[in-house]
Structure formats: C-alpha cells, structure tokens
Amino acid sequence: MTTLVIGASGATGRQLVEQLVNMGQKVKIIVRLPEALPRSWIDNNSISIIAAAVPDITIDEMTDHVKGCHAVASCLGHNLTLKGIFGKPKELVTDSVRLLCNAIKNSSPKYPVKFVLMNTVGHRNRDLNETSSFAERMVIGVLRLLLPPQSDNEKAADYLRVTIGQNDPLVAWVVVRPDSLLNEDKVTGYNLHVSPVRSPIFNPGKTSRINVGHFMARLIVDDYLWKKWKGQMPVIYNVRNKNG
Template identity: 60%
Template sequence: MTTLIVGASGATGKLLVEQLLKAGQKVKVIVRPTSNFPDAWNNHDRITVIPSNVTEMSVGEIARHLAGCQAIASCLGHNLTLKGIFGKPRKLVTDTVRLLCKAALESTPERPIKFVLMNTAGNSSVNESVSVKEKMAVALIRLLLPPHTDNEKAADYLWNSIGQQNPLMEWVVVRPDTLTNEREVTEYAVQASPTRSAIFNPGKTSRINVGHFMAMLITDEDLWEQWKGQMPVIYNIPKTASPIKIHRQEVGLF
C-alpha cells in the first residue's frame, strides 16, 4: 500500500512516515523545498519525495501523484508563530483537504481511497453537544486563534462535502488532545467522543501515538471499518491508570 502524506515534515508527520515504513508501507510526501526533513528520505526506496508547496499545486498535478496510492494522510497545521497563526493562508488545512479530495475523486479509484486527517480534540463533531461554558470559550478561541476555525472547517468539509457514503473516498478525522513528545509508542485509548474538556480539563496525547494510530487506520482494515466516517479522540493512558477502568468495548486499546 502507498500513502500520500502532506505535513510530513512536521513533528507528527515525520512520526507517521516512520510508523508506515515500519509497517512495510510505501509513502509519497509532498514537502516544501525549504522544509527540514531527514536526508535519508531522498535515498529511501519506499519514500518518494515531492518537493512542492501543496497550496500551489493544481488538482490535476496532485491527481497524478495519487496514482498508485490507496490512502491520503494530512498532518498539516499552522506554524506556532505570529505569521503562522495570523498570516496567510488562513485556510491552509481546509483548502488543502479540499484540493486533495478533489484530486482523489478525479482519479476515480477502483476502491475508495482512505483519507486520514489529523485534527484536534477542541473541535467538536457534528453530533456532539457541549456545555454553554465551552461554547463561549470556543467562540472566543475562534476570534483569537484563526487556525482553530481552519481545523473546524477542514473536518466540516469531509462531513458535508464528502459524506459517509461516498463510493470513491472514505475518511477518519483523528482528534488528539494536548500534544506531547515521547520517544516510543505507549498505551493509548481511542474513543468516539471526548471524555474530558479539551479547554478546561485537557488530556495528553503523544505525537508518536497519533502517528501510530493514523498508520494503523491505514494498514488495518478492521480498525478502518470501525472508525471510518467518524472523528475518534485519542488519549494517552497514564502509566498509573488502573486497567479495570478501561472498557475495551468502548475504547480502542493499543
């Protein structure tokens, strides 16, 4: 299986590439020519590096790169700088998701292409209810942090424009909570909806666990069938947590 990845040079994207390679997969990565990515990628027989700014590519160009791919993954996000947060492009993730989806649909695959989008636990699914207090906080965040709105609209595009019954594309939106850096994959739980407030009582999710779960979605058909068309939330399981409290029927445990 071959996966086309955008945002591959980011902190989580690099880990996703690593996890897919460990699973014996091939990857194509679209990275800006000025991006900082491992030199080894240029000489790896299962990595195709496409040096380009994805926002400047045409639908047809991306469709050509999608030839032979069975999955798309996006770990794209805004840089945590003043320019990255408040500068252009304001709709980096949304516009890229739309572009990738149009290219995938244009390529008319023999079977549905998988699309895995990294998002955030602060973005509520369309079928989730939140408290008035949290709604007010999110409204303020939308005003102060434009990237949050971008994440919301990117997920909304998959919900509303691609839908859950599209014969050419299936999707999963992965929602980690507060991101942390760890060296190794640890135990984590996957749930259909948040079990805590991402604003007032956030949990933690290591980037390597996010990369592992995204790779598992791409390579494990049973896991894909479980979560396709949904927005699962992923949390690290604290080392001190009692396993009795983890309900395997409700939580994907890895």
C-alpha cells in the same frame, strides 16, 4: 500499498511517515523544503519525495500525485508563528483537504481511497451532537474568532463530514482528534473514544505525537480498524499513568 502524506515535515507528520515505513508501506510525501528532511528518508526507497508547497499545487498536479495511492493522510497545520497563525492562507488545511478530495475523484480510483485527517479534540463532531458546557463553548468561540487555525481545523473536518459525507463512492475518511500534544520517543498505550471523555479546555488529556502517528498508520494498514472508525472522528488519549 502507497500512502500520500502532506504535512510530513511537521512534528506529527514525521511520526506518521516513520510508522508507515515501519509497517512496510510505501510513502509519497509533499514537502516544501526536502533539504530539511532526515538523511535516512532521502536514502529510503520506500519514501518518494515531492518538493512543493501544497497551496501552489494545481488540481492536475495533485491528481497525478494521488494516482496509485490507496490512502491519503494530512498532518498539515499552521506554523506557530505570527505569520503562520495570522498570515495567508488562513484556510490552509481546509483548502488542502478540498484539493486532495477533488484530486482523488479526478484520478478515478477503482476503490474508495482512505483519507485520514489529523484534527483537534477542540472540534465537536456534530453528527453525534456532542455536548459541551457553556464555558467551553465560550472559550472555543473566542478561539475561533481570534485564532484562524481553530476555524480552519473545524472547516477541514466539516468538509469531510458534510461535503464528502458517509457514502461517497471514491473518498472514505476518518478524522483523528488528539488532545494536548507532547513528544515521546516510543509508542505507548493509548485509548480511543468516539467522543471526548474529558474537557479539552478545563481538564485536557495528553496525546503523544508518536501515538497519533501510530494510530493513523494503523487506520491505513488495518482494514478491520478502518471499518470500525470509518466516517467517524475518534478521540485519542495516552493511557494515563499513576501521576495522571
């Protein structure tokens, strides 16, 4: 089985690729700077590297890239620099999700392709009418106005939720919502919830990037887990230790 991963050179994308390879999967990655990748990836026969910037890829090119892939995963995000946050393309993630979905449809797969999108717990799943306090809505509204990545992440998830929907014959999806991301060296215990169980603004949880990568990889590999979360937006938190 082969998975196409975009955003593979990012902190969470790297973890996803490592987890997929550890689970015996073949991986295609699209990266702008292959020379920045670990040498172990370049020498790994399970990893195919496509040197390109996703916004520059045409629909025909992306269609070729997704052919033969049973899954697609995006850990793409904006660089945390002034140019990355406020520069173009302002809808990098949304445009990439749209491109990938159209490419999947053009490739005419025999079975629905799994699409796993890393998103944010700061975006509500409106299919469930998730509630939030007035103060939380105010803060998120300000972030949406002032920080293009917040709006972009919301639009990307809503493209899958609304435009693709629950019954598309060629694209099936899960949107993974971690809370405050941190770096850890090993996979640890984590909990999954249909909706947030704590305030992402005033009482945020923690989620390690390696745990996000592990869960995304499990969704791709484990059909039972996929069926459980298909068409949903699970929230992932690290298991809390005695220090919180």
